Amino acid sequence: FAPFEIDVFPTIASSSIEVNRENYDYMIKYQLFDMSGREVLNGETLKNIDISFLEKGNYILKIILENYVISKQIIKL
Helix, strand or coil: CCCCEEEEECCEECCEEEEEEECCCCCEEEEEEECCCCEEEEEEECCEEECCCCCCEEEEEEEEECCEEEEEEEEEC
């Protein structure tokens, strides 16, 4: 059961990732990890996450909403 409907897109991007959520009007905490597990970015957002400065490659985006955590694979072009 997912208490929040979260969409992350595009999962293959060069400049930014959009986070859409239903029934949640607060800032979303996030962390972005490279494939070695090193945290490369963290913060809070209402909608977009800027990834334009990151190196090309695969990353794991972790979104934290209250006690609920969502992880998505992101590919930076």
